[in-house]
Amino acid sequence: MATMADVARSAGVSVATVSHVLNDTRPVLPRTRQAVLDAIDRLGYTPNTLARSLVTSRTRSIGLAVSAISNPYFTEILQGVEAGALEQGYSLLIADPHDDPEHERKVVQLLHERRVDGMIVAPSADPRELVAYLGRHEVPTVFLDRLVDPPADRTPRCDQVCAENTEPTARLVTHLAELGHRRIALVAGLPGLSTTRERIAGYRHGLATAGLPHDERLLVHGDSESAGAERATAALLSLAAPPTALVTANNAMTIGTLRALRDHGLSVPGDIALCCFDDFAWADLFSPRLTAIAQPSREIGAQAVRVLLDRLAAPDRPGRTVRLPCAFVHRTSCGCPEGHLPARSGQPAKHQQPQNFAEGTVS
DSSP states (O other), rough: OOOOOHHHHTTTTHHHHHHHHHHTOOOOOHHHHHHHHHHHHHTTOOOHHHHHHHHOOOOOEEEEEEEEETTTHHHHHHHHHHHHHTTTEEEEEEEEEEHHHHHHHHOOOOOOTTSSSSEEOOOOSSOHHHHHHHHTTTEEEEEEEOOOOOOSSOOOEEEEEEEEOOOHOOOHHHHHTTTTTTOEEEEEOOHHHHHHHHHHHHHHHHHHTTTOOOOOOGEETTTHHHHHHHHHHHHTTSSSSSOOOOSSSSHHHHHHHHHHHHHTTOOOOTTTTEEEEEEOTTTTTTTOEEEEEEEOOHHHHHHHHHHHHHHHHTTSOOOOEEOOOOOOOOOOTOOOOOOOOBBBBBBOOOOOOOOEEEEEEEO
C-alpha cells in the first residue's frame, strides 16, 4: 500500500508539501499541486482519514439529524445536504430524531460523540434540551427548516436555513379569495414549530388582505402528519357552516385531508377547493392536480452545508438566518381552469408559470 512518503518521492516534493495539498493547510503552486495529484492517482494512494483527524482535530464529517424516514420533504433536503457535503469532501452521519425532543437530544449526542465537525439539525417543537446540549459543548450547528430562538443569556451564534413561509401561505389564501371563497380553512401543523407559527401568520395575513374575517373555528391543527390532518378535516366538515376551501400546511397533511374528503364523499374542487403548502412528487398526478407552494428543498440542504462550512471557517462570527424563496405552482385543485389564473387588478387572466415570491434573504 502506497504511503505519503511514496507520493512525495514520486512527485519530487517533500512529505510536508503532500500534506499541504491533501489538507489545504498552505498554498501550493499549481504545477506542484498537479504533480502531487498525479502521483496520488499513479500510486493509488488513499489518505488515512483517521490519522489526519488526529493531527487536524477535524474528521471532515457532518452530523445530520432530520426526520427523513417519516417525512418525504426531509428526504429531498437530505439529498441536498449529501450533494453539498460530498462536493466539499465531507461525509455524512445521519440520524432520525423522529420529531421527539428526548430522542432528538440523544441522537445529537451520539453524533457529537463520533467527533463530527459540525451538525445540521431540523429541530423538534420543543428543542430546549437540544439547544442546551449544543450550546454547552459549543458544537457548530445549523438549524434546518425550523427556526430556534437562541438562549437569551448569550450572544446568538445560531445559524439557520429555511424557506419563506408567511407570504407564500398568504398567497394561497388570497388566491382562493379571488375565486370567490369566503370561508377558507387552514389545516395547520404541529404547535410549537416555527413553520406552524409562520404559516398561521400567513393565513391570517391572507384573510386580512382579502378583507375576510378570521373565524377561529376554521383554524385547526393536523399536527404535521396524515392521521392528524384527517381528524382535523373531519372536524371542519362537521361544522354547521363548513369551509368551501382548504389550505393544508404540509405534504403529509394534504394526504390526510384528501382521505377525509373522500370518506365524506366530497370532490375537489367541485365540492371544496384545496391548496397545499409543499409540492411533492405525486401532486401533479392527482385528479385534480394540486395547486401548491413548492419549497426549494434540495437547495435548502445544500445551503445548510455552505453555511455550516462558513461557521467552521469563522467560529466567532455573528449568527445568521438564510431564507430561500418558494414558488407558487398553479394547477387545478383550487378550481381554476387548467393552466390559468383569474384576472387580477383589471389584468386579463394568463398562463401561470411557477412564481417565486422573493429572493433569498439573510439576517
